[in-house]
Amino acid sequence: MRRLLIAALVAATLTPAAQQTAYAVPKAAAATVCSVSCDTLDPSRAQEETFPVPEKVINGRRVVLHVSDKDAMAWGSIDNGTAGNAVWLDRSWDGGATWDGLLGKATIPSTWTGTRTLMYNLADPVGHRRGLIRACGDASGVDCTSWVHLAVCAAACDGSDGPVGDNQPIGAATLANRRISLHFDNRGMAWAALDTGTAGDEVWLDRSWNEGASWAGGSSLGRLSVATGAASVKTKLFATTDPKSRLAGGAVRACGRAVEGQNGACTAWARPASDRAGAAADALVYSYQPDTAWWLSSWWNSAVAATTLFDYQQRTRRTDLRWMVDEIFTKNKGVFAAGVKSGDALEGNFISRAIDDTEWWAIAWIQAYDLTGDHKYLDMAGTIANYVQGYWDTGSCGGGVWWDRERTYKNAITNGLYIRMTAALHNRLPGDTTWLQRATTGWNWFKNSGMINSSNLVNDGLTGSCANNGQTVWTYNQGLAIGGALELYRATGDSTLLTKARQLGDAAMTSALSPGGILAEACDIGSATCDDNAKQFKGIFMRYLMDLADTTGDATYRTYAQRQSDSIWQHDHDALNHLGQRWAAQGTNPHDWRTQASALGALLAATPRT
Secondary structure, eight states: OHHHHHHHHHHHHSOHHHHHHHOOOOBOOOOOOBSSSBSSBOGGGOSOOBOOSOOEEETTEEEEEEEETTTTEEEEEEESOOTTOEEEEEEESSTTSSOEEEEEEEEOOTTOSOEEOOBEESEETTTTEEOEEEEEEESSSEEEOOOSOOSOBSSSBTTBOOOSSOBOOSOOEEETTEEEEEEEOTTSOEEEEEESOOTTOEEEEEEESSTTSOOTTOSSEEEEEOOTTOSOEEOOBBOSOBGGGTBOOOEEEEEEEOSSTTOEEEOOOBOOOSSHHHHHHHHHHHTOBTTTTBOTTOHHHHHHHHHHHHHHHHHHTOOTTTHHHHHHHHHHSSEEOTTTSSSSOEESTTOOSBHHHHHHHHHHHHHHHHHHOOHHHHHHHHHHHHHHHTTBOTTTTTSOBOSBTTOOOOBHHHHHHHHHHHHHHHHHSTTOOHHHHHHHHHHHHHHHSSOBOTTSOBOSBBOTTSSBOOOOOOHHHHHHHHHHHHHHHHHHOOHHHHHHHHHHHHHHHHSTTSGGGSOOOGGGSTTOOOOTTGGGHHHHHHHHHHHHHHHHOOHHHHHHHHHHHHHHHHHSBOTTOOBOSOSSSOSOOOOOHHHHHHHHHHHHHTSOOO
16 A cells, blocks of 8 residues: 555656656565675675765655665665655666565654665576666655666676677578677677668667576667668677676577568577687576575585686686685585585585585685685685594505595595695695695505506595495596696605606596597486586596696697587587587587586686686
8 A cells, every 4th residue: 555655646746757767667575685695784784885876855855875786785865854754775677667666664763864774685696687776765755766777887888889809609580681690799798780671670689687588677778770771780789797786697689670560580599608718607607696605406516616616717817706705605614404505414614424525615715715815715725624634544445535424435536635635735835744744645545545547547436345446437536636646746846746647637538538539427428317416527627637738738638628628619508608518419418507617617728827
């Protein structure tokens, strides 16, 4: 009833044009939205305060919209008022046509002259929705500020000119001899063009934040008509990412309409892909959940996905994703019951009964330290490593770290991670001797354990009698053996370690792990399907092959990496930059964020260091 009364007041006081553009019918109240923080955060916790739109004065009262782009949130305030005056926010998900109204409504109490709302999110990255927000007030009359951030701004802002490059990733649509094409420049800005047309034909862009499922607030962008005497027209440029809203992976399509009749046609949806690694990273961030700071349903896989994005940022010097690093750290270091983020209980500081799961997070925080220089990440890696050290056991097989707290299995991945982790800590802690001794002991034990077979391929683990169990040679075991040897080589200068790393890399490139020269898991072959764990193995191998290429300068390894990149882009890539499980042209190719992170690892290995 209150909302209807407000709508009636607005209708009585505004011109018809203002009613049409500023006050369409509000929608029913929506559920709480969570991004980096959830709706109703107190403004005292805002990381910044800006005033991007003019305030609105209502009978002498000041209604102000406050925005913190660092939080991607906004709040409203009213000042110079009297008791009973009110302020609230409206939030629209369709470009201002409709909105969720009265968000955080606050009324000035007696003896006060002003009040403010709580903070609300500008966008819904979890639901892949871009929002607009305005502040509204009721002071013997209702009025609102302008909507904030009407235009999306990334490398450039919506409606800009001057493309840098011209890429057409998908085929054009045709309509009665007209050609409707989608274009991206080298910065990810998009535009639509219509050629071989006649005067009055129209062209525009649609933009979707959920891969083309819907495009509320993003339809008919830049709509233009072919001028008299012309045969072609193109729109202005529009962005495909929205850093202020924490929205990645925006998709666009080009659409057109012929002047005769009401016929129209559109291209397929696409994302920009002038830079392979950048395109893959953007699509990976699309699946990231900023409210919980991980990728849904996989704990250790999320650690590897985070590490891959940290690698990407360091290798390319990209800085717009830097906000994710501390979010992932802060929101995941706590205690979580079994079933919340892992099948196991998480006991704080990334510790669980699964020793290898814990080690993956140490590797992530070492890379975060390398990326940011913030010592808290290295300190966390040390905390994790001290926990893992408690599962080094010379009473079984003469040494090695157990795979789990129950001490049921000694395997390659847990010990490869242990060597890389301990050697990396030594290399980053001046004056250390303890971690160096542990890394050296770990390598010597692993090298002599029998898990590296006579073909320099790494089997999965040891039997109860401490012999090679002959189980599958997974690519990630091969990769961590290379990575551990390289990190210890940097610590000691021992050339035999570098030689062994090369032997392990050469074996992977010339064995059944690389049929036809393209890296493959056992579950990639034929009609088999990899489980959620194995989907991510190949990218881990490529991370450490990248290290081998960087360390040795041997073009053989970079050439192999480039071959993977080229095959992925030719056989494993679609217009939305999804990258799948199989990197060669064979069979069905399922994709999800795990396969995306894995393939990104391969694309990075082919990317020269900046």
